[in-house]
Amino acid sequence: MAMFSQNPLLNGPNYSFSEAPKFNAPEGARQHRFDPYTDNGGSTLAIAGADFTIMAGDTRLTSGYSINSRFHPKVFKIGGTTSDQSDATLVLSVVGFAADGEALKERLDAICKMYRYRHGKPMSVKACAQRLSTILYQKRFFPYYAYAILGGLDEEGKGAVYSYDPVGSYEREQCRAGGAAASLIMPFLDNQVNFKNQFIPGSGEGHALQERERRPLTRQEVETLVKDAFDGAVERHIEVGDGLQMMIITKEGIEEVILPLKRD
């Protein structure tokens, strides 16, 4: 199903606000039916480093060709003891249908808070990742239409990124882009983070070509990469823009940065 893949719809324009599925009854009789979903556009991005994780998202909220808001965050701190999340250790990004995304965020946050209350310590990324999958799958037949990415530091202090589809399939990855411009950003990340299709110059022909050696990126490099990725997405996708929100998770805590993007 196109809806659950990150790929563009096969038939129809690649914009996520392409017409909702039409119900054509025989004889052209058409029943108007409430469609509980919309796509609010926007894009998210997460990259795990050796001892940090960066989560990012643009701050535009759209419906159709309208910009509803120029500042609607998609990246959230999760599971702090208080509502200002000052002692949070995890970050969740959601993109897709904004209302579902918000509901999902609040539910996961409440669960992390209860965990902290009962166990007296914050939830690990691994545990929270599994729990998030369960939450999503519990609504398998009326899904949260949201692409979630969970970020934090694992038990060894390494950067961890878990990405999800709307019904709870998940996987730990080095990096992941989500939302409207995922198909624009992901290939860029494959090349720049995982060094896909990068070879040592003059190392040979065809199969003899040697891959460029992989190395973990520094925080500076990743921040630049994120900005470049979003500048590119803003240029080519009308649903992305206005502001770039970045959360940098290190063992010192979570740092939040907000930068301007083009507002056109």
Place this chain on the structure above:
Amino acid sequence: MFRNNYDNDSVTFSPQGRIFQVEYAAEAVKQGSVVVGIASKTHAVLVAIKRNAEELSSYQKKLFPIDEHVGIAIAGLTSDARVLSNFMKQQCLGHRLTYSRNMPIRSLVDMIGSKAQINTQHYGKRPYGVGLLVAGVDDSGPHLFEFQPSGMTEEMIAFAIGARSQMARTYLERNLDKFKTSTREELIEHGLRALKESLVQDRELTVENTSVGVVGYVKETKKTEPFQVFDGHEVQRYLELVADDKKEGGPQAATVEDESTAMDVDA
């Protein structure tokens, strides 16, 4: 049995108009070690004496955080308190989710009041064997509430419940007019002094047996200072506040209100 025939359940009045089961539950509160609560214009504090059932066991917790703006102190059956505290936690989370604000303390206390009252009017149910002091901060400022197994709740300026708590209450009554304008530290000091009054003669406040809980309202930022419990070495500096005086605790300590035998049934 010398007592009577009217104490087998909580749905039967005695000819004198009493419900003994509820009164017995109130007795359970008096078995618990003492807890003191005080509210000022800016803060609400809870202080408590912890007991260990025997030398080998750990000390039973007396203060529990409910949400970032509320905490409780318990006297009586800890397991009953856990049921209530979980319920309160759920209510606060739910309220914050629907209204994105601190749940008003009065609404919260009213809810456990109603919950406890049901147990006093239905056959086969047992009243909660625990009393609470609820300290919290909401949009209208700091509050302190008392809760009893009967379902009775009341807002207090300062109060103490649990074994020998009368001594502490006497101290609080003597200093009543000072609390409103007290600072955070002064409030804790008053709390600990009240606690000291209730101690059995040769016992003292130590880092092992004392708990301090604070919640506050920072007027400048209009933000809540989250409820926080201090235990162990963290209470050392507060104990030093009251270490100097031997005179306050001494004289009246002999008059005891009820079972000072301290059956160690706590907390």
Place this chain on the structure above:
Amino acid sequence: MDHRPQAWGRPRDDVYGAYDASYLNNSGPRTVTQSPVVTGTSVIAIKYKDGVVMAADNLASYGSLARFTDVKRLRTFLDTTVIGFGGDVSDMQFLDRHLKELATDESYEVEPTLDDEDDEESSSSKPGHLNAANLFKYLQKLMYQRRNSFDPLWNQILVAGLDSDSKPFLASVDLRGTSFTSPSLATGFGAALAQPIMRKYAGTEEDAAKLTREQAVEVVKECMKVLFYRDARSLDRYSIAVVNKDGIELKEDEQLEKQSWAFAERIKGYGTQTV
């Protein structure tokens, strides 16, 4: 003659044929609103230095019929919050009843605080009362719950007032529970026609914080005029509300002033046509 109570008030079968009781049938699936019926058009609002200005016209349309011409679509809550409704009017009335109930409950919640000399608090942030931000969160949950049960309240709603820091608050929620905030907001046609005008004056929060009340009111009135010119389901009588720390000023029977239809002469066909 059939004298059983079931037959009372029913047309006679021998004259009118068997009574069609199918509508009384309560077997089969439960049905809910599938589309709006009587509707209100745009609601617009803009933040200014110390409050929010909101406006909506007084028309309730039945399809293309201008059915009711003095329907008040701005409602108030506890004298601190203004709520503007676009979309289905009956759902608006349902919500309004619900909010009245909530306001009554809230009013009983006033706590006799222990200290008597109360500091002078402004009316828009009565301590212990739901403020605009609190109420908005509640409405968002309500709308989202209704969409989850496939029984939506067919509205887009703007909520204006002050938040817990006494800063101007403006937010929107729709029938799917999607919610967002912005220095200026508009529902329906207003999103296309009024929002660009308002964004000229309040593109960012900083810009909005520089606007005076008079400027904000002026912008809103200008927008209402544009909407009346171009939105066929609109009216020249409208309601306008200003909410700030002193409370709400709501005027419910305003007339659009200084209209100029000169531009209409130049319109031929669909815009690009010149002859």
